[in-house]
Amino acid sequence: MAEAHQAVAFQFTVTPDGIDLQLSHEALKQICLSGLHSWKKKFIRFKNGILTGVFPASPSSWLIVVVGVMSSTYTKVDPSLGMIARISRTLGTTGRLSTQTKNVVSNVLFGTGLWVALIVTMRYSLKVLLSYHGWMFAEHGKVSRSTKIWMAMVKVFSGRKPMLYSFQTSLPRLPVPTIKDTVSRYLDSVKPLMKEEEFQRMTALAQDFAINLGPRLQWYLKLKSWWATNYVSDWWEEYIYLRGRGPLMVNSNYYAMDLLYVTPTHIQAARAGNAIHAILLYRRKLDREEIKPIRVLGTIPLCSAQWERLFNTSRIPGEETDTIQHLKDSRHVVVYHRGRYFKVWLYHSGRLLKPRELEQQMQRILDDPSEPQPGEAKLAALTAADRVPWAKCRQAYFGHGKNKQSLDAVEKAAFFVTLDETEQGYRKEDPEASLDSYAKSLLHGQCLDRWFDKSITFIAFKNGKTGMNAEHSWADAPIVAHLWEYVLATDVFALGYTEDGHCKGDTNSSIPYPTRLQWDIPEECQEVMETSLSSARLLASDVDMNSFPFHTFGKGLIKKCQTSPDAFIQLALQLAHYKDMGKFCLTYEASMTRLFREGRTETVRSCTTESCNFVLAMEDPSQTVEQRLKLFKLASEKHQHMYRLSMTGAGIDRHLFCLYVVSKYLAVDSPFLKEVLSEPWRLSTSQTPHQQIELFDLERNPHHVSGGGGFGPVADDGYGVSYIIVGGNYIHFHISSKFSSPETDSHRFGKHLREAMSDILALFKLTANSKK
Incomplete structure (x- = not known):
């Protein structure tokens, strides 16, 4: 085989005349080029270190x-x-x-x-x-x-030309709110959700905590905020993500969708070739710190720390806690297809493989007739289910020999690639079912064809559609969304395809074939795989997903209401939930704290007294339009104020979470914190930001819109809602819940959400054709 010859740098035999050395010049050339590439990257990092250091x-x-x-x-x-x-x-x-x-x-x-x-x-x-x-x-x-x-x-x-990490040392530290402010805001947030007696009991617990235990815990937290770069982020990563023992699939990982209405080619290998090349171009820009730092209003910088672990990263299972393994560089990807694993080198002759060459490698994998080795096809199911069985299996069966080498190849890959055997994406003849199926496939697939531990898994479907599944612990969704926007735009507008649907350029027969990873998986391990696969499929089959585009109106018309589009949608979600359930619930909306160094997320508690008053007025036929509009304005202003508080370090939930962690370290019990941290979020919401608007000219290419991404339900009896606002006329929603809950129905909620959006707009007497 060609790859066997390429892998050998030299051969030697012992003869009567001494050692006969037979050098492989091609292999030595590749070694030399690889070394030059490595030193070039070191020089670039050194240069960037100087530039960032003197910024x-x-x-x-x-x-x-x-x-x-x-x-x-x-x-x-x-x-x-x-x-x-x-x-x-x-x-x-x-x-x-x-x-x-x-x-x-x-x-x-x-x-x-x-x-x-x-x-x-x-x-x-x-x-x-x-x-x-x-x-x-x-x-x-x-x-x-x-x-x-x-x-x-x-x-x-x-400065004039800041690089990605230039602002890091100039960003302020996340401040610790006062106990008094946090407790006051917490009580304000739960007041509309509790009966009077229950609220009085919680008020007494909160006031006792604020006077007695709270100040002691706050002292330790203040001490940490002076010493650590960010008093929240390390504990958030460890206790919310890495110590979780449940499945990552559905519960933690999230997904990103392809362009909804456009498929630039239906050739699976070609689409994968262009997309993988675009991802590698982005990685090169990241390595060189050429990605522009995100700046609010084009001026105020956001923290860029989360970009560091985007590539070459894998979550490693442990019995008590997982760890994150990150490498500075990786020169290969691992590709899964039809139960087999292939290692594909990304460089040849000292350069990145071109799109047509990557297409050639993907096509070689698709054409490979070999069958999976015993246990190989179901191996990734271990990453889909509970963490402890996977950690024990990894330690017992993957610590030596070919299993270790192959697992290292997967975990140390730049990212994971799945050549999916199914056809997915939006179908005009059946839009609802096709998008639901597409979303579920991206979220969990067959439970054995995505490596859920990898930072990102790129997925190319049989009909040319693509998508991505991302692990959550290392960073939040805006980082993956930024990469994905670049990939979609580069794929279609920069790289393009030939008339027959192939990547541009020529094939290269000198590139070695992809290498099959070798496994020797014992029957005991295969039994654990079967158990993990069964539990993962049970979890996946319980996901009720509803993904749909909302074309009735978009950001353009909402702005004519003189309100924030996010506040408008959040109030529509409150109205939709009340229509759906007949009651209010604790609502989670994710905001970011990246105005501060190493900031991640904060919670906006979107269900407020003001929003409840507005929803009740909407459902009360005796209320006038003027009264409803007044209440809408009050609710909208309250939501925007709370969102700003969260972004500026004055949120409630991360402070309470860290106080709870300190109480655990001190081995003291707080009935108040215990009750707060156990409250279920039955409506969990998140907006996917559209960050690189300049990459997409929606006026010239109105169909080049992405469906954004989504996630699984947070509570067993609740909803997970994600949405993306694209351009002025398009919003895409993703709603998830569980079939096993008799209270929830994702499609019913979607129907109520569409009604709620239109009901609120009707208050302003605006239509899609409004000019004023």
């Missing part, structure tokens, strides 16, 4: 400062106030330097010190500026003069 200045600014200092001394002006002379006298004690050399060295040393001082001053000034969040609470559309001056100063101190 917001630049290396060239050092020369300007030093030359300026030296020039000033020749004009008899001393900018150092005597410091240069002192440095010169100190150097003169050595007796080895001439007068001219001492003057030059003194000027260079002082200039360098001045340059470093300027960098530190600018960086600290930027951190102080970024600690101000008053701009966020200003009335929408009205920017005060002081805010304009503040934004101008942020721009001045932000």
